[in-house]
Amino acid sequence: MDLETVRTFVAAADAGQFQGAAAELSLTQQAVSKRIAALERDLGVRLFTRTPRGAELTIDGQAFLPHARELLRIAERAVTSVRTGRRPLRVDVIASRAAPSGLMRDFHRAHPGTELDVVWLFDIEAAVTALRNGEIDASFRAVAAPGRPLPEDIAFMRVLDEPLDLLTGPAHALAGARSVPLERLAGHRIWMPGVVPGTEWAAYYDDLVAEFGLTIEATGPNFGSDALLDTVADTPALATFMGAHTRLVWPAGHGLRRIPVTDPTPVYPHSLLWHRDNPHPALETLRAHLAARATSHDAAGTWTPGWVLPR
Template identity: 35%
Template sequence: MDLDLAQVRAFVLTAEELHFGRAAVELSISQQALSKRIAALEARLGARLLDRGGQGVRLTEAGRRFLAPARQALAAGDLAVAAVRDERRPLRVDVWGHLYAPMRTLAPVAARAEGLELELGHGRDLPFVAAALLRGETDIGFGRVHPPLPEGLTHRLVRLEPVDAVVSADHSLAAEPALRPEQLRTSVLWTPGPLDRLDFLGRFADHFGVTSREQGPNLGLDHFAGRIAADPGCFSLLPADCPLPDVPGVRSIPLVDPIPLYAWSLLWRSSGEPPPAGPLVEAFLEEAGRSRWLEYDPRRDWLP
């Protein structure tokens, strides 16, 4: 069956907006023309993709199944047109791990890479960015990669960053110049989100025997620091190079024996030829050599 990509695009935009008016504006066509395109696609497929009722627009079960491959079809069509026209577009890079400020690492490296133009986006977490990569909606991901990684993706480690403990100035260990991770066992690990989405914090707690854990919403670094400052019994973790906001009553203390390392990686589709991340990987490896970003000693460091 041959699909009309104009009809597929009409469906995808409507499915994303769940509103015919907004989708029609996005396509610069009338709502009537939009409805005709979707109706023609449904007739071609022999299945209703959208329910149009008093409660608004909703995807049918068939529509939910069709949405992801429809996005892939559009991405492939756009790439085919760009290849014929020899169009050069910016690399689309989605980052995650926002509390740990991935742009601290990505932005200066990208700025030094000659001729590399990036279009930046913000993903919710690794599964979210991985799905966007597989759908062809973005080219590269940047953040912490951990298993299980979906089939069809590959990654490259580009930075290992020491992690500090962040505690209240009233914490019993706040005056220490450095801490061993095991000293935090009797404190409460506070996490900005559920641990099943925060792989590094979960592995740290399990490995070093931190059994008391509390979670709250990720409302940014200022809220994070304020929450830590207000509770002398809790702690959390931040990369050592991540500057704390100007919040009184919070301390960052280096961790030693071992030093926990937070891993940053580039992630992309393994089917690409050449790999879209190639120039960015090269720029990262150059910076890693200058700044010793990939040094690791198992006698001194802990890398989950």
């Protein structure tokens, strides 16, 4: 069904005459008549009855009018959903408790007038595909893991080097430490069931293990952060790594300890990715916001894998 004929029908119904609809739509009265006639042929009913004062809706016209208005509203919403600057900025933050989610909360507080849609995409390939086809405007990732160069049409900026903490229960051998040198973790069991092979964070921890002789176990099902905290709290032999900006809440009885790792401090490199041709005006606002708050990268005393892109 042609939406312009529907629009013409609604205008004629509101005006009560074809001449008034023609003036509103900047058409000739003959063009309005032709459009109405075409719509009546499509529907197989008469929509108007001519009167000395103009045109009145028939019973069928009255029945069709609310649906015609809804068709036009749906069409407008469809256009608005993709029109640059009139739809929310869509950003992938990977997980709700991770550092990128906090970065976006800060952005929202600084720019409350910018509409946002926050999504969670697990895999970097899915995120890059979504950037390229316009499903999202930006994604937070660690780039670029070995064998995974970014496509040339995807741009990035490094926005946060997040230090890793060691998270232990109260009975762990390191629970009383104010900080722990990275080399002291060799021989300790570090349990991270969320490390999934093929992800960029798996590549990060693979390099960390290889360089410092650590033992990271990813065994068992991943029941989420709450189950992880329960197990670490109750198991003196286990610890886990946790980003310093990861937001977690646990019961007071757990007695968990977050201990900074030093000499060197492993930092997880968060970058913002976007498509080079994305014209959404809020994307530039987001980039400027993150750039103004970005800390120095590859600082002395920190460690990142050699494949991490520097800028």
